[in-house]
Amino acid sequence: MASTETAAVAETENPAGTAAPGSDLHGVEAGLDALDAVQVQRTPLTQVLRQKVLPPVLGVLLVLALWQLVYSLHVTPSYKLPSPLAVWQSLQDLWYQGTLFSIVWTSIWRGISGFVAAVVIGTPIGLLVARVRPVRAAVAPVLSGLQSLPSVAWVPAAVIWLGINDSAMYAVILLGAVPSIANGLISGIDQVPPLFLRAGRTLGARGLSGARHILLPAALPGYLAGLKQGWAFSWRSLMAAELIASSPDLGIGLGRYLENQRDSSNMAGVLLGIILILVVGVAIDLLVFSPVERRVLRSRGLLQTSR
Amino acid sequence: MSTALTTPNEAPVLADRSGAPAVRIAGVHKTFGRPGADAPVLDDINLDVAAGEFLCLLGASGCGKSTLLNLVAGLDRPTAGTIEVAGARPALMFQEHALFPWLTAGKNIELALRLNGVPRAERRPEAERLLELVRLAGSYGKRVHELSGGMRQRVAMARALAQGSKVLLMDEPFAALDAITRDVLHEEITRIWSERQLTVLFVTHNVREAVRLAQRVVLLSSRPGRVAKQWEIDLPQPRRIESACVADLSVEITEDLRREIRRHGQH
Numbered sequence: 001m002a003s004t005e006t007a008a009v010a011e012t013e014n015p016a017g018t019a020a021p022g023s024d025l026h027g028v029e030a031g032l033d034a035l036d037a038v039q040v041q042r043t044p045l046t047q048v049l050r051q052k053v054l055p056p057v058l059g060v061l062l063v064l065a066l067w068q069l070v071y072s073l074h075v076t077p078s079y080k081l082p083s084p085l086a087v088w089q090s091l092q093d094l095w096y097q098g099t100l101f102s103i104v105w106t107s108i109w110r111g112i113s114g115f116v117a118a119v120v121i122g123t124p125i126g127l128l129v130a131r132v133r134p135v136r137a138a139v140a141p142v143l144s145g146l147q148s149l150p151s152v153a154w155v156p157a158a159v160i161w162l163g164i165n166d167s168a169m170y171a172v173i174l175l176g177a178v179p180s181i182a183n184g185l186i187s188g189i190d191q192v193p194p195l196f197l198r199a200g201r202t203l204g205a206r207g208l209s210g211a212r213h214i215l216l217p218a219a220l221p222g223y224l225a226g227l228k229q230g231w232a233f234s235w236r237s238l239m240a241a242e243l244i245a246s247s248p249d250l251g252i253g254l255g256r257y258l259e260n261q262r263d264s265s266n267m268a269g270v271l272l273g274i275i276l277i278l279v280v281g282v283a284i285d286l287l288v289f290s291p292v293e294r295r296v297l298r299s300r301g302l303l304q305t306s307r
Numbered sequence: 308m309s310t311a312l313t314t315p316n317e318a319p320v321l322a323d324r325s326g327a328p329a330v331r332i333a334g335v336h337k338t339f340g341r342p343g344a345d346a347p348v349l350d351d352i353n354l355d356v357a358a359g360e361f362l363c364l365l366g367a368s369g370c371g372k373s374t375l376l377n378l379v380a381g382l383d384r385p386t387a388g389t390i391e392v393a394g395a396r397p398a399l400m401f402q403e404h405a406l407f408p409w410l411t412a413g414k415n416i417e418l419a420l421r422l423n424g425v426p427r428a429e430r431r432p433e434a435e436r437l438l439e440l441v442r443l444a445g446s447y448g449k450r451v452h453e454l455s456g457g458m459r460q461r462v463a464m465a466r467a468l469a470q471g472s473k474v475l476l477m478d479e480p481f482a483a484l485d486a487i488t489r490d491v492l493h494e495e496i497t498r499i500w501s502e503r504q505l506t507v508l509f510v511t512h513n514v515r516e517a518v519r520l521a522q523r524v525v526l527l528s529s530r531p532g533r534v535a536k537q538w539e540i541d542l543p544q545p546r547r548i549e550s551a552c553v554a555d556l557s558v559e560i561t562e563d564l565r566r567e568i569r570r571h572g573q574h
Contacts, residue, residue: 025494029442029457032488036455199405202380203470204396204422213418217409300408301452 082268087275090268099252107238107253108280110166114173115234119227122178126185126226127211140186143179151176151237155244164247169238176237177230184226188219220296228289235281254280320541322360322522327393329474329506330356330379335388337374347386348374350531358393358473361500361507363521365514365560367568371532372510376476379508395423397474398467402482404459406451412462413438413447419469437465440499457488461495468503475500477509481516490548493519497545514557514564519548524560528567536563 043051064084070076071083078086094100129136129143154175158168192215200214216223242255250256254277261269297303337349348371356362364372377383379390380399406415416434425433438444441461451459460480467475477496481489497520500507511517517524521540528535538560542552 025491026442029491029495032491033443033455033458036457036488195401195403195405196407198382199399199401199407201382202396202399203419203466209422213422214407217407220409296409299450301450302408 079265079267082271086268087271090266090272094272103252103254103257104276104280106251107242107255107277108284110169110253111173111231111235111238111280111284114170114238115177115231117170118174118177118181118230118234121174122181122226122230123185125178126182126189126223129182130186130189131215143182143186146175146179147183150240151233152240152244154237155241158241159245164245165249168245169241169250172237172241173234176233180233181226181230184229185219185223188222188226189215191222192218221293221300221302224289224293224296228285228293231284231289232281235277235284239277320522320543321539322357324355324357326358328355329358329360329393330354330397330508331389331391332356332375332379333389333391335375335378335385335390337371337378337383338386347531349378349385350533352388352532352534354525354534356506356508358506359504361497361520361522362509363517363524364508364510364527365512365517365524365564366527366532367512367529367564370527370529372527373478375527375532376478376508376510380476392474394474395470395472397476398470398472399476400460400463400467400478400480402479404451404456404463406459406463406466408451410451411447412443412449412451412454415451415462416466416469419466423469423471425471434465434469437468438462440468440502441465441495455488456484457492460484460492464496464499468499473504474506474508477507479511480509482511482513489516493548494545496520501544514561515548515553518542518553518556518560519546526560526563526567529571535567 067081067084071078071081075081091100094103125139125143129139151172154172155168158171158175162168162171196214196218197210200210205213238253239255239258242250242253243259246256246259252260254273258270258273258277261267261273294303332352332354335349335352336347338345338347352375364375366372374383376399378385379392380397381392382399406412407418410418413431413434416437417430420430420433421427435444435447438447441464443458443461443465446454446458446462451462454462463480481492484492493516496507499505507520509517509520518540524538524540525534526536526538527533538556540556542556546553
């Protein structure tokens with residue numbers, strides 16, 4: 001019996017233990033894919049509202065309530081701390097005078113065009129510094145130094161060089177935003193995994209086509225973070241410049257409005273100015289940068305969905 | 308053993324060496340640092356890979372097998388000697404999938420086609436065909452992070468094929484996968500190699516994997532890397548990694564591999 005069994009084994013036309021036919025493999029593979037595939041789910045809208053929108057709204061309401069409470073208790077005289085309602089009144093006044101839009105737009109327009117110029121200048125600088133070693137050795141320390149220098153410090157110099165006009169405003173914005181945009185791109189490029197560059201080279205992407213198809217898309221998350229910070233720096237520098245430099249040529253932006261209110265000791269107007277500056281800065285971030293950044297990170301699976 | 312034995316598919320048991328080799332490695336030395344002063348990583352490697360051959364480079368860590376693959380891929384230059392590759396720039400697959408996360412699976416393949424000069428209108432259908440070849444027909448629009456490890460390596464395989472080269476270099480491409488998935492991918496690469504008549508140069512430190520896949524196994528010694536021994540594997544394809552013949556040959560090759568490694572402990 002034992003011998004026939006052995007013979008049977010020896011006779012199978014399968015000495016190498018040949019694999020099962022392809023169709024069977026296909027089934028195994030489909031099963032594995034189904035078992036291993038990563039499920040990506042989007043959070044439902046109500047959950048987003050509850051977890052992302054509600055808390056900050058409650059926070060703002062809490063601050064307003066505290067403010068009203070302090071005002072009602074007469075902790076400080078009302079010329080130092082006017083009521084929320086008085087600030088609302090100032091806003092309405094601006095609205096009925098028809099100047100609200102022009103004040104806000106003057107600053108936003110300057111801020112955005114200065115920021116766009118900073119992107120146009122900062123991006124090639126960042127690329128050069130990141131990819132050309134001698135340039136990096138020379139320029140990188142200067143860029144980080146400039147980034148830690150408050151750009152307000154440039155206002156007096158800009159005014160002497162360029163006069164009290166829009167050019168001085170733009171110069172201050174650029175000096176504030178260009179270093180952080182360039183630095184963002186540099187750190188974005190530094191964080192590109194070398195494997196992507198090797199893979200790109202084997203696919204035949206070298207030089208310019210490598211930069212376009214591999215390096216820049218791979219560096220995008222770092223670059224976006226740099227742009228976001230660049231906008232914050234642009235806006236801050238601009239407000240500082242508008243506060244300090246005064247000239248009829250400049251028109252009235254938010255910074256100038258704020259300074260005018262201080263001149264006339266109108267605390268409600270001062271607070272309104274601060275709030276408007278804050279709201280514009282946050283709104284641009286929330287409406288422009290955050291959605292783009294979230295989109296990019298989500299498409300790459302880098303965004304943890306909260307559960 | 309029965310002489311009437313037929314292979315279950317068209318996969319050739321032994322490579323046909325009559326034509327010109329697909330890859331010719333002649334007298335290759337590689338030293339990182341100063342030649343002559345620093346120890347060479349590769350020392351006088353001579354190896355011809357026949358067109359359509361499946362060759363596994365086997366060796367312990369430090370034998371320079373990945374270095375050799377990089378030289379063949381053109382990512383680095385040999386210190387001395389020549390490497391000739393027939394046809395287009397060879398395709399290279401890594402241990403990590405190296406797919407670009409900012410592109411979908413399909414667009415990853417299309418990028419390779421585009422860099423290979425394929426006209427725009429042909430890219431999408433060709434990418435779909437390649438995805439079908441690796442049995443991922445429905446995954447064109449999937450992002451890399453939505454795919455499992457095995458699916459990612461299959462997309463990477465499709466992307467490598469999109470380069471249009473008949474020579475495929477693989478640097479431990481399945482080392483990071485679980486055993487079940489690796490087993491399935493062994494069957495896939497065997498099938499695709501024989502269907503597309505590719506020349507495969509496959510680097511691994513896994514003896515059974517080498518015996519499972521290769522027509523020829525080349526054992527490299529370590530520091531410096533030299534060709535220590537070669538085996539022609541005349542078992543019909545597709546083989547099973549758990550089969551007795553694969554195991555027997557693995558034992559023999561492992562003995563030689565260990566002998567090579569032991570030499571380093573004796574100094």
